[in-house]
Amino acid sequence: MKPSSPTAAVGTALHLVKTPNFVKFAAVALLSLSVALLFYHHPSFPSAAFSAFTFASLNSTSIAANTTSIASNSSSPSSAILKVKKLPPPPPSVAQRTGIVDENGAMTEDFDVGEFDPSLMEELRDLKGGAEETEKRNEPEIVKYGKFKPCDESKIDYIPCLDSFERHCPDSTLVCIIPMPNGYQKSLPWPRSRDELWLHNVPDTRLVQDQGSQYSMSVKDDKISFQDGGSDQYLNLVSQMVPEIDFGHQTRIALDIGSGIGSFAASLFKYNVVTLSIGTKDVHKNQIQFALERGLPAMVAGFGARRLPYASQAFDLIRCSGSGIDLTVDNGVLLLEVNRLLRAGRYFVWGGPQVDSNHERSLEDQWKEMEDLAARICWQLVKKEGNVGIWCKPLNNSCYLGREIGAQPPLCSSSEDPDNVWYVNMTACITPLPKDGNGGNVSVWPARLHSPPDRLQSIKMDAMISRKELMKAESRYWNEIIGSYVRAFHWKEQNFRNVLDMRAGFGGFAAALNDLELTSWVMNVVPVNGFNTLPVIYDRGLLGVMHDWCEPFDTYPRSYDLIHAAGLFSDERKRAKCNFSTILLEMDRMLRPGGTVYIRDTLAVIGEIHDVASAMGWVVMVHDTSEGPHASWKFLACEKRMP
Template identity: 55%
Template sequence: MVSMVPFATSMSELSKYRTIIGATMITLLSLSLIFYLNSPSRTIGLSALSTSSPSRNDRSFPQPSSPPPPPAVLVERTGILDNTGAMSNDFEVGEIDQSVLEDLGNINGGKTEETKSIEVKIERFKFCDESLRDYVPCLDNVEEIKKWNQSERGEKYERHCPKEGVKLDCLVPRPVGYQIPIPWPKSRDEQVWFNNVPHPRLAEDKGGQNWISIMNDKFIFPGGGTQFIHGAEQYLDQISKMVPDIKFGVHTRVALDVGCGVASFGAFLFGQNVTALSIAPKDVHENQIQFALERGVPAMLAVFATHRLLYPSQAFELIHCSRCRVNWTRDDGILLIEVNRLLRAGGYFIWAAQPVYKHEEILQEQWKEMQDLATRMCWKLLKKEGYIAIWQKPLNNSCYLNRKMETQPPLCDPSEDPDYVWHVSLKACITPLPENGFGSNILEWPARLRNPPERLQTIDMDGHISRKDLFRAESKYWNDIIDSYIRVYHWGDLQLQNVMDMRAGFGGFAAALYDLQVNCWVMNVVPVSGFNTLPVLYDRGLIGVMHDWCEPFDTYPRTYDLLHAAGLFSVEKKRCNISTIMLEMDRILRPGGRVYIRDSVVVMRELQDIANALGWVPALHDTSEGPHASLKILVCEKRL
């Protein structure tokens, strides 16, 4: 039985006991609150805040079951607090149990306990066979591709990722004689090293079409192509004269070049302040996307086939196809309907192809089919001149609603999300435009980069937070960080051109690079594990793509000069092995390239170990918040 001390004890002794017991009970109550808030039913983790649609994500990626809740903490009532929660004046205190204070000291760091930790040594990764130097895992899966060889819809060019057990577990080797890429803009205007992309076939096949040629130890790019043999700049001038409202670099900021060749169209649009994403399949035109990336042009492997491209609705102000070898009218026009989804309201589709200007019967029939489909989709033929035809997508739904009921293709069901693109099959239906004008009422460049777009309100995220406040806060956050990176890490001296932000959010990182005049382009990746911000990125005038970082990315090895990952690994480690992600990062990172990881201290030790196993040179740095902050910066270099 614990003896009790009467309340009439001397005031000094009472004060002493009150202080000790008050501190004890407040600590216990605080611990109770912590346990309560961190129970599974109350915790809102980062991944939960960053999911786009629970039903979609649950369907694609089953989440691990929640751990059992911790046992309830029982707090014995002592009378210190009354029923209203106020401090009581007539409580009694007993003798102090020293073991309780020792336990509290342990909880608060007063005593260190001996803990056992298991360290798993990560062996250094070995190099793959030389035959894998241009390996793209999800597009070079030979066993899966064989199943689609007889199909004419292009499935063999789509993603077929290796299954568990046969995934890449080695370092993709660089070509013999690889050198640091020739910097921009020389790489655009003149040349790239032959040894960096040692594939002469494209030059042999297309040299006569003014695409590309070989001179000594370099590839030379004359700036021409099949449809602009007089040069890409003259071709762009012709388009501007045909439709002056296109206004490259002002009204038209983001474009898509389909079947891009060596990307001269996109390369020269850079000079007009336009970011053109060049896409092509990994097909018989050997390594055209690899040449584009080596030149420093935004590009990735993608194909119009049976699934949505990994870009949102109303993404591009202009979509261009110059002999892109796509049959736009097949399967009830399903591929041109996908172009319509990607094209911004009032945007332009440019088709430079033989059916536009040649008079052979079969080609004239193709032109009639194309014009008929475009008319039924409410596109307006603005101009047909020589071998170029330019259509415009409508600004609203009035034409769609005034069509005859039986007109094909029909409108899609309003419940379908036109911005969700991960593993979504194509449908032969037209995505209706938002009645509120979202996506069409964007500002001109560069004002659109800095102002919150209207489609920000459509992002499926925490509704209790002001999206515009988040947008502005993210912009300021990354401007401050990039400014410090330029000063501390000398980013201005790195000769960056191809940059990837692996968890882009609203695009604050890319916008800060532009504002602070770091001359490069950024591929903004929106992970499937987070909320879908792709529409916001494109409305700002940036480019981006949806991706699952538990799978390989659709680009060639040695694509990027810099990879940036903020908060990525602390989220994705719940879904897959982070060493798999870092091995993929090594594949797409150029020799001499750098990695900047900004993440929780909890994952940094493992990331450092993996970086060493990859042969990188890692260095851990504090953030501006100091050495005791919850975040650290891991800077890695993949040395040549």
């Protein structure tokens, strides 16, 4: 074999040096030697390096640069010094640009922000649940409630705001619990209560002693009994005089003014007619209390200067017995208020004149005055028999517009809202009828309960095109909820008769009670701080009234078996006019011993309601809604137990 030449050997060596493996080996060797020398000369290097890497956040490029620097100086170990570069400061943050996309799809900042309605923001919060967050931010200071004490015995029948003729509320509200009468017993169930009631449930029995025979009342043992008193014969007479009245179909909602103890209303219930009995507190003594105790719809009303708190064209039939009420005085302002309340094309029944206590006017004079005023407001006398007269209100404005110039009473101004009723004075003018006939064109009962009325489109509220859907959705919602209450809480077995809905909306709660065949009547309350849905409630064939819940309600203590409030307290918290204890103490005044309260509201207010209700002595239970335990709403089932 021929030995290789020196040149070839050198070439082979150079070739090996240039191979990748050799380069890697050399690099690793140099790096290892550099690190060893560094640890030998600088023992504190590991901790310094860790600190530098941790807090200065050196990137991989800096590490490589420093390693290269150290390696290049490894030939002089004594001069090897670690040099850590300082990172440059971070660049200043740039605000993200926002704007409006123009017609070319590019972002532009050339736009103006116009004015906005703050109320729209509130509505948006309500839709998105923001109202609850606002409530949390504005949540008032937590108040600790001690147990409320009973009021003085003189307050047993206390109605805070009413005198004989007008509504006047005291400056201070009740801060005590109205006591119940000695010997009070749970009210008899309907329909038994229509014919008898417990004697001691009505503390003032002077009406029985003084005028019991007039009202067909008698006392036997511990009960007061009621006889028919001729009401059935009276209704038969009215039906024969004017068959078009058609009780239970064309006539569904009636008003009885100066009603006595509710005998007229009791008889009309047999015809499926719901009759609201109203009377003053002193002139008619406590007749309204007797009516309520019997399970009949009734309210105390002041016949003074202000409008009654009911919608225009609310009642299909209005009756005035004439006892103590003269509708023709003061330019006929009371009869003109009756005209506002009476539905177009429907009937007014006058029970006949009464002998004037001062003997200033004969019965004949009273009839003449009534007939004259009724003719001037375009009422047609349909029938007169004995001491009963029946008039019909016109269907449209043609008669009003055809009167002579300067005829009295005049038409009311077109700017006057006939449904504005809260603390609004009566005016001696004729309320004109809507040109489109709304209010007078309702369906017959029971179809009208679920037929969206025409006045649904004319009431003042936010929704413009989906009102019918809103009304139907509300009815479905309450039908489902009341159905669950009937199954879970056995509502039918509890015999609720007098029911109050404190925030009624379109009346869906009351409609559900009717659909599920509970033997109840419902007073639907429209709060003054909400949309005025009273016309819709009456057009559906339900009762209703407008009220401010920061003031006492116009009724006797112990009036209702069941009180319902959905969303009321969160609304009142936004208004911030009164505290929860004011409203709850009024609820306790109206609630019968043994009665029940159901409150549905947000978590933001349920806790405080629970505290006040417990301080009043109610038994309170918190329940989840159908949305489950994590929903933003709960409901309280409260019971005012008999002692």
